[in-house]
Amino acid sequence: MxxxxxxxxxxxxxxxxxxxxxxxxxxxxxEAARVASLGRKGAxxxxxxxxxxxxxxxxxxxxxxxxxxxxxxxxAFESKEMTLxxxxxxxDLEKTNIDLTLPGAPVAAGHYHxxxxxxxxxxxxxxKLGFVWADGPQIEEEKYNFDYLNIPAxxxxxxxxxxxxxxxxxxMVLRTHTSNVQVRYMEKNKPPLRIMSPGRVFRKDDIDASxxxxxxxxxxxxxxxxxxxxxxxxDLTAFMKGLFGAKAEVRFRxxxxxxxxxxxxxxxxxxxxxxxxxCAFCKGTGWKEMLGAGIVHPQxxxxxxxxxxxxxxYAFGMGVERLAMMLLNIKDIRAFYExxxxxxxxx
Ligand code: PHE
Numbered sequence: 001m002x003x004x005x006x007x008x009x010x011x012x013x014x015x016x017x018x019x020x021x022x023x024x025x026x027x028x029x030x031e032a033a034r035v036a037s038l039g040r041k042g043a044x045x046x047x048x049x050x051x052x053x054x055x056x057x058x059x060x061x062x063x064x065x066x067x068x069x070x071x072x073x074x075x076a077f078e079s080k081e082m083t084l085x086x087x088x089x090x091x092d093l094e095k096t097n098i099d100l101t102l103p104g105a106p107v108a109a110g111h112y113h114x115x116x117x118x119x120x121x122x123x124x125x126x127x128k129l130g131f132v133w134a135d136g137p138q139i140e141e142e143k144y145n146f147d148y149l150n151i152p153a154x155x156x157x158x159x160x161x162x163x164x165x166x167x168x169x170x171x172m173v174l175r176t177h178t179s180n181v182q183v184r185y186m187e188k189n190k191p192p193l194r195i196m197s198p199g200r201v202f203r204k205d206d207i208d209a210s211x212x213x214x215x216x217x218x219x220x221x222x223x224x225x226x227x228x229x230x231x232x233x234x235d236l237t238a239f240m241k242g243l244f245g246a247k248a249e250v251r252f253r254x255x256x257x258x259x260x261x262x263x264x265x266x267x268x269x270x271x272x273x274x275x276x277x278x279c280a281f282c283k284g285t286g287w288k289e290m291l292g293a294g295i296v297h298p299q300x301x302x303x304x305x306x307x308x309x310x311x312x313x314y315a316f317g318m319g320v321e322r323l324a325m326m327l328l329n330i331k332d333i334r335a336f337y338e339x340x341x342x343x344x345x346x347x
Pocket of ligand 1: 317
């Protein structure tokens with residue numbers, strides 16, 4: 001074959017396969033044409049093999065021509081392939097009846113548990129009042145839960161009826177209050193100090209609308225020079241007003257806890273009624289007890305190596321669930337623990 005014939009054949013191959021490419025209606029037909037032209041034994045591949053029989057001068061002309069043609073055909077196959085893929089996708093979409101303009105399926109978003117919501121609001125107010133976070137263990141040594149807090153061995157709180165002791169671990173209890181953090185913190189840190197310590201506590205209580213064997217408290221402790229009951233009263237009043245708004249009312253009653261002297265109990269005006277019975281939450285008294293508090297007993301300070309002649313302090317321990325119930329308008333403490341989504345989703 002001479003160069004002229006070779007060029008004619010090339011032109012014929014190009015024309016033939018461009019025609020086939022244009023006519024190909026699906027991917028299989030197109031692929032067959034590609035193999036027939038550019039495959040190992042394809043028409044163009046065979047023609048390119050003839051190049052070796054030409055003279056150097058002829059090769060200079062034929063070589064670039066052949067390459068050009070090959071690239072041309074390859075590009076034509078590729079572009080047709082993309083056209084076919086797009087067409088097939090469109091055809092499939094037509095058939096499947098999907099409306100791409102519809103909004104997507106909603107993703108279920110989680111949120112905080114109501115108890116956490118309430119707890120966060122309480123610690124937010126306390127931190128504005130200058131309290132910093134301190135943590136303590138829930139499984140505690142008796143000495144931190146009781147002895148260092150001036151709670152003697154014969155105190156009823158230390159009875160098997162009231163406290164969970166741990167089988168096989170003498171001297172260990174599930175803490176009955178967050179006051180263990182007071183002594184643990186004062187053991188390591190010297191005054192002035194001002195801490196809040198939220199956490200779980202455990203008592204052998206029955207379950208009813210306002211009691212649970214597991215509940216939460218927030219301990220507060222402020223020790224410095226000249227801390228008095230006036231500081232306690234103004235800080236707790238500020239806390240309740242910060243939580244419930246300016247019209248919140250607080251009442252202090254004398255009470256007794258071995259680790260404070262004097263001791264008080266603090267009630268908050270019931271938000272559910274005006275003291276009119278019957279109100280299940282405050283039992284018609286108009287007030288709900290929210291916390292125990294008092295001036296830290298000198299013996300407790302001595303137990304942790306702080307001189308009560310120089311320093312004094314106040315402490316309080318408040319019930320998180322009770323405050324949360326008033327804050328979120330929940331009348332039964334069990335709502336916090338039963339995980340009924342119909343209730344939890346309201347917050
Ligand atoms: N720990 C006491 C209780 O759980 C509350 C309290 C804390 C009282 C701090 C006085 C001071 O009942």
